[in-house]
Amino acid sequence: MLFCHPQPESYHQHSASYIREALAPFLKDEEARLTAESVCKRSPLQVVLCAATSPAVKQQEETLTYLNQGQSYEIRMLNRKLVEYTDISCKYVKSIVRVVFHDRRLQYMEHQQLEGWRWNRPGDRILDIDIPLSEGILEPRSHPMHLNTIEFLWDPVKKASAFIQVNCISTEFTTRKHGGEKGVPFRIQVDTFSTNEHGEYMEHVSSSSCQVKVFKPKGADRKLKTDREKIDKKALQDREKYQLSHESTVLKECSPWPDALNLSIHSSSTPSPVYHSSPTSCTFTDGNCSPTQPGELLVPACSDHLLPSSSPQDTQQWLQRHRFSPFYRLFCSFSGRKQSGSSAVVAGADLLRMSREDLVQICGPADGIRLFNTMKGRCIQPRLTMYVCQQQARPAIKPGAGDIYHALYLEELTLIDLSEKIAMLYSLPLQQITHIYRQKPSGIHVLVSDEMVQNFREETSFILSTIRDETTDGYRVVLK
Numbered sequence: 257m258l259f260c261h262p263q264p265e266s267y268h269q270h271s272a273s274y275i276r277e278a279l280a281p282f283l284k285d286e287e288a289r290l291t292a293e294s295v296c297k298r299s300p301l302q303v304v305l306c307a308a309t310s311p312a313v314k315q316q317e318e319t320l321t322y323l324n325q326g327q328s329y330e331i332r333m334l335n336r337k338l339v340e341y342t343d344i345s346c347k348y349v350k351s352i353v354r355v356v357f358h359d360r361r362l363q364y365m366e367h368q369q370l371e372g373w374r375w376n377r378p379g380d381r382i383l384d385i386d387i388p389l390s391e392g393i394l395e396p397r398s399h400p401m402h403l404n405t406i407e408f409l410w411d412p413v414k415k416a417s418a419f420i421q422v423n424c425i426s427t428e429f430t431t432r433k434h435g436g437e438k439g440v441p442f443r444i445q446v447d448t449f450s451t452n453e454h455g456e457y458m459e460h461v462s463s464s465s466c467q468v469k470v471f472k473p474k475g476a477d478r479k480l481k482t483d484r485e486k487i488d489k490k491a492l493q494d495r496e497k498y499q500l501s502h503e504s505t506v507l508k509e510c511s512p513w514p515d516a517l518n519l520s521i522h523s524s525s526t527p528s529p530v531y532h533s534s535p536t537s538c539t540f541t542d543g544n545c546s547p548t549q550p551g552e553l554l555v556p557a558c559s560d561h562l563l564p565s566s567s568p569q570d571t572q573q574w575l576q577r578h579r580f581s582p583f584y585r586l587f588c589s590f591s592g593r594k595q596s597g598s599s600a601v602v603a604g605a606d607l608l609r610m611s612r613e614d615l616v617q618i619c620g621p622a623d624g625i626r627l628f629n630t631m632k633g634r635c636i637q638p639r640l641t642m643y644v645c646q647q648q649a650r651p652a653i654k655p656g657a658g659d660i661y662h663a664l665y666l667e668e669l670t671l672i673d674l675s676e677k678i679a680m681l682y683s684l685p686l687q688q689i690t691h692i693y694r695q696k697p698s699g700i701h702v703l704v705s706d707e708m709v710q711n712f713r714e715e716t717s718f719i720l721s722t723i724r725d726e727t728t729d730g731y732r733v734v735l736k
Contacts, residue, residue, distance in 0.1 A: 322476035371622035392416035566604025695736035
């Protein structure tokens with residue numbers, strides 16, 4: 257039988273001290289190794305969101321930042337190469353910024369949630385980039401099917417600043433909307449890629465994110481003020497349990513978003529039409545430019561309809577083009593149609609017979625409504641329709657004779673959108689349109705701004721003339 261004899265306290269102290277001394281060299285080497293590994297694994301980029309963090313967050317929790325809906329916030333991209341060595345050697349890197357759900361439950365339902373938001377707010381985007389305020393970025397783009405994502409290129413040797421706008425609020429995705437609900441948190445995540453040997457942006461460089469909540473305009477300022485007053489009222493001992501508020505939010509390293517690489521590959525081969533455009537080169541004379549295919553360029557497209565005569569192969573390709581391919585087999589089971597003894601197929605007539613309620617029951621509310629609208633060819637109505645006629649070099653013989661007007665459809669009530677539509681209509685390089693003026697009956701020229709465009713009346717008609725600016729080698733457009 258073995259007996260355990262208790263050792264005196266002095267023995268334990270001496271033994272512990274002896275063990276520490278014996279292991280000290282090994283512990284020191286291990287600590288140095290872990291420190292070196294952490295430095296090696298450190299992200300080469302630092303991303304900072306210029307918005308204050310909330311002081312009402314406990315020490316062990318992740319930071320929380322409040323944002324105002326539609327307000328421009330700066331995201332600073334800093335390469336640590338400016339202060340220490342990193343291995344980014346390519347000339348440009350691509351950063352993809354996205355707004356995603358923080359809650360895991362909503363992440364699984366992201367597609368349905370975003371489609372519901374798209375249905376309620378047609379023509380709007382969840383995430384936008386404020387190009388005039390941004391600095392050091394190239395080719396800003398946004399894909400029309402990814403409402404919550406933007407991307408841009410920037411030089412890692414220099415600093416870059418991208419100003420973003422979040423247009424949705426946290427309470428838009430709550431289950432009940434009776435007022436006073438606690439909004440769901442979002443995450444702003446930035447994934448950065450460098451080029452591989454083929455020049456494609458596929459080499460992952462870094463990923464970082466932070467937690468945010470979005471309020472209606474000025475709501476974030478009031479919430480931050482309330483949090484600070486709440487913490488100030490606490491005892492000094494209780495304040496130590498909470499984080500200090502900082503003027504900027506440093507995004508923490510995280511795993512890359514699952515579809516970030518796929519989006520990067522897709523966007524590298526398919527340029528987005530929203531922010532980045534390549535003006536058509538043409539030759540024109542001063543003050544006289546002729547439209548080039550105005551119907552194809554300016555009218556909102558509602559083509560690619562599904563027809564009753566569409567074959568099963570055409571129907572399958574149509575569903576795939578419009579991102580309904582996961583439901584193809586479900587539709588086949590409802591059609592009862594078979595082709596040469598093979599498995600069931602579905603044709604265009606089979607889908608067009610289904611009602612809106614049938615599609616919602618098969619595909620779910622978000623995809624069912626989207627499919628119904630796509631089959632019926634519904635378009636997002638432009639926010640403003642205006643008609644322009646180019647001023648003729650010679651007066652017409654009869655009043656109104658020879659005056660041909662062309663319609664401009666503005667999806668956004670901005671000067672940039674108006675400039676783009678005029679440039680496309682008259683084949684003008686966009687960068688050569690220096691100013692747009694509106695000529696009043698008194699003869700004065702008023703500079704057109706975003707606010708003036710927002711106050712244009714629906715279906716207003718203008719006589720348009722272009723004046724060559726010799727100093728800038730550009731064109732001034734006058735509307736009267």
